[in-house]
Amino acid sequence: MNNDMLIRVTRYYRALNRLRTIGLEKVFAHNLADAAGVSAAVVRKDFSQLEIHGQKRGGYEITDLIERIGSILGKGDEQHVIVVGCGRIGKALMHYSGFESDGIRIVAGFDNDPLVYSDPSQPIPVYPMSRLEEVIGALKVDVAIITVPESAATDTYSDLLAAGITGVMNFSPVTLKPVRTRDGIMPVVHNINIGLELEQIFYELKFPKE
């Protein structure tokens, strides 16, 4: 499955879970197409590649589809994430409950500021950065969200890899690169650069593709 197809299939999976929540039992290719922003023909092609077949004219059973696609995506247990850097963006993520319907839960935050990590009003436990390795080991977490300031991003990234993190979503404007660790592990890094996205939007408005 290539990256574009993975994105689509993950979107189908999310849409299916939402449709089930509102009580639907059956779904048609064009419902999923709408949810994923593609055409119904693309949905049918993806399903045929995944060897998922609907009933003629009857659409697909949502429960079946969730199970099939879930096992393809390797779903199962709840997936745990930590947030490193509990400034405004980090705190917004810690308070956001929208991941839970996707089986993702933020289990801990980390910050250097004693006013932050000793504040009992946080929705989840926040630890000092010095306890990164200990807590990651104890909680057996693989994935971290980096929301530290730009100047701290590179060091934080090295510390996380050294502490056993293998997946990173980076919100700092520094582009972090996946570099094989001493243990031979190639981390998965997604850089989300909000300023860069905005610049691209301005560029595309200025020089339309069509």
Place this chain on the structure above:
Amino acid sequence: MNNDMLIRVTRYYRALNRLRTIGLEKVFAHNLADAAGVSAAVVRKDFSQLEIHGQKRGGYEITDLIERIGSILGKGDEQHVIVVGCGRIGKALMHYSGFESDGIRIVAGFDNDPLVYSDPSQPIPVYPMSRLEEVIGALKVDVAIITVPESAATDTYSDLLAAGITGVMNFSPVTLKPVRTRDGIMPVVHNINIGLELEQIFYELKFPKE
């Protein structure tokens, strides 16, 4: 220029501005390669396609490069953005000053909650949603960041297009699609789905590409 190249060139541009800020005058292909997460060969290929030539062994003059790439990217005046939905994520963006070095400024926020739009402690003016069209017209803004809850995303998107917005960065988990408006304008929409990104990281960790 295709999308991948646009992303790289935008990264070069950002890196150049940062390097100039710290007092550098010259830059080499491998410096920009590091900053953009590509190889020096890719930087040289991009530059040759853009008809940018360095001095032999001397690297590139940073000021020259910024001017050349800036004009290719259509840079010039400051670019204005509004934030629609001033919850935690919206507020975090309004307080974030990291865009300013890229010439991007958030000029207004919008929210339905009187406690939010009448709060004088906001770093930028926040208006009620009912004033969307009026304020967008007065400020001549083209680009909006959507940070409303999932249930309000689709309606907000329609309202923004009706009010003349042509570029959207959407942080809600709903996938918004670019649909040609009545005025024949095709909006530019970037969907940033944090839950989806996390799911992809988990998937890539479970099923490595190599």
